[in-house]
Amino acid sequence: MPAVRRLAAILAADVAGYSRLMGADEEGTHERLKAHRRELVEPKIAEHSGRIVKTTGDGLLAEFASVVDAVRYAAEVQRAMIDREAGIPEDRRIRFRIGINLGDIIVEEDDIFGDGVNVAARLEALAEPDGICISRVVRDQIRDRLAYAFEDLGEQSVKNIARPVRVYALRPEAIAGLPTPSLPSASQIVPAAVAPRLSIVVLPFANLSNDPDQQYFADGITEDLTTDLSRIPDMFVISRNTAFTYQGKRVETKQVGRELGVRYVLEGSFRRLGNQIRVNAQLIDAETDAHLWAERFDGDMGDLFALQTEITSRIAVALGYELLSAEAARPTERPDVLDYILRARAANERSPSRDRNAEVIRLYERALALDPRSAEAQAGLAGILANNVLDDMTETAAVDMAHAEFLAGQALAAAPRSPGVHWAKGQILRAQRRYIEAIPEYEAVLASNRNSARALFCLGQCKLFAGLIEETIPLIERAIRLSPRDPRPGAWYSTIGMVHLLRSRTDEAVTWLEKARNTTPLHAQIRAQLAAAYALSGETERAAAELAEARRLSCDDRYTSLARLQAVLSYWGVPKVRALFEATYFTGLRLAGMAEQ
Structure with a gap:
């Protein structure tokens, strides 16, 4: 391990x-x-x-x-x-x-x-x-x-x-x-009475195949999940040696929770049928015995190691979302710093909107009111303020960025190796269009947690604007495989769509950008990108409608003329990328009806 x-x-x-x-x-x-x-x-x-x-x-x-x-x-x-x-x-x-x-x-x-x-x-x-x-x-x-x-x-x-x-x-x-x-x-x-928040044990997965020699695969999933879950911030994971003492035993979930002092139990099974593998997993509240989440994962035996890695990574990502939601939903009479941080993270899992961002900011600010030196809360607030700018959902971008940089600086001084701090720095640099500098920050997040789907996306977007265009799609496709139900896929789909647009693959661009719009309809930038793709495909009426929506949703007047938009985007990417934007994106917006001045 x-x-x-x-x-x-x-x-x-x-x-x-x-x-x-x-x-x-x-x-x-x-x-x-x-x-x-x-x-x-x-x-x-x-x-x-x-x-x-x-x-x-x-x-x-x-x-x-x-x-x-x-x-x-x-x-x-x-x-x-x-x-x-x-x-x-x-x-x-x-x-x-x-x-x-x-x-x-x-x-x-x-x-x-x-x-x-x-x-x-x-x-x-x-x-x-x-x-x-x-x-x-x-x-x-x-x-x-x-x-x-x-x-x-x-x-x-x-x-x-x-x-x-x-x-x-x-x-x-x-x-x-x-x-x-x-x-x-x-x-x-009794330990369970004061079980730590985000505490979990991964019980040994049962081998339901007729062949006992396949037990190694079930054990490998258990071990890898224990490791992957331990990489989630604030997660308390019982060691695999302790978890394996329950192997082959029939025990009640509440009993396991009491004995190990955990709030959650993950259990599952593995079955092989010919060349096919099926893994079932379910998350259970150890205090109430309620089933919080269940999922099934299928694959073939072609590359067992790759399949094991893929399955465990997808389970770990899904569990990260589910555990945050479960913790945020627990009633608390006197919330402490960690309560507010967990609630902020859970709120941040929802689809982007002004209301969502405002709620996340409010929760992190409450955490900092209780503990002004909490590096975790400082980094979280810095990240969401940068998100406000990235998502074009603030009228005070300069103020937000200045505050985000101040908070990130404090968090960095207190916890220089924290993945949350690297994430915040990456978001700030990306909002400032300093893509090459942001790349190592997201790579540091992934070194700590290989299953961070959002870090994969952000790294892919930075690669795009750094001129490493062909590295973008594989990174974002990996993020989508890891987190197929992520609440904010619009940005992921739109970035893939923009790679196709820049490479003049207009039909593929329209397909991906329509998916982005359908999942994130209130995002002005996605609407403008789709307008350009429609126009380049000859669908000028649909292009004009999307451009009108971009203007309505935007926080400023950038979509009223090419001059204003180019001023905002003048530092997007290296010269090679800016030339591609001019030849495709800006040309499409002209065809959609955007004025020059």
Whole structure:
């Protein structure tokens, strides 16, 4: 399974003097530690949307999507432990030491690796019993958000880390002065009661073929889906090793959800009939047992590896949409930052319109009102503001672009490797017609998530205007195969149509541009493109009607004359592409009745 990189808050914890405690009272120490983990440590991790990566005899390694959640979790656990061990003789007390770092990690199978993990472990070693140590980058992120009295310990040289680490400590005395946190009730100790949002397990796909030797294909789909889903932002995916413990067992979905602490379960089957393969998959809500989505995928055995990749990619893309919709639909009395971000993403899956864009902007702005430094919300808002300009759905393009660039700059400083930040930068550069510069941004998104259909489309469009015209259609056709029910296919179809138009394949251009108009009827640019294609095909009346619609739908007067449109599009693409536009698109608009001035 290929490794995945992402930014995460890493928490390392151990029990101070564990060997001494076990030597003094092995059975008592072991039982108390088990109770602390079951009743406090593990439920609190789920409550704060974290994930236990692994445990050792006396410690654990966990990751959190939010550094604020990680620090708040550590403080609450340490404060609760002071009370839980208060009746134990001081020399027998279980005392945790906790270290927290924020950094880039490599996720592989059940484990995480990288310099960020090593720093967290070294910080843990520096912490006092009942204390917490954090790195400077963590301190910078929580400074204005959490009122904990961290003490600056200065630069510390630590083992196997080349550079000194600036360390901040929350001492036991400061933790003891914190309010006693609410402890999980008996029902909350069940993991499913606090299952993280966007949490899922991919159960092993059943082999319904008569040949048990075909099991490898079903297992391959399970493994690839686990990997592909883990690439979706904010997704919490149970590892394949844990998922495969359910192979061959008949278990209820609710039971799986409770045991693994997940909200969703994906299950499916594989069947081979001659040279044909059929894969069925269904998404189930683990809390209600409701079936949220089901799909069937067919293929032939010609190239098994390619077929497996195609099927798993299409399932992963479809699930990304379905999971966002399911999360956005969940009732929440007090939405937090992630709630608003997930709702914004779900709204962004709808077909483009002014109302849709306004709703996405409003949701991201609410997220930023709660956490002004959320890089995810900053990048999301920057991207949709750029979309407003790209879709010709704003009267304040200059203001929108300036704000988008400011937000993207902040997000880049906080999370330079985030796919969402690369996406926002790509959208901004594309809106500024800086297509060659945008190409590596979309390639970075695809390096993180090969199944990003929209990144494939945007990359294809940039290739078109960069003069790499013949590379455009294969990229966009791949996007359409991955996401055949995408809510905004109009731009995809229109770009393919424009490639045909520029290559003077007018009949193919009309076919694709009609599909674009039929799926996205309120898009002025698509209407103008279809007007040009109709005119070049000799259908001047239909061309004039489409041009009139383009004028009506546009936010400005660009479609009133060729001079105005050419001024707007003067920096579209390299000279070769601009020459093709003049010979086809602009010629067609003249024939449709657009005035020169």
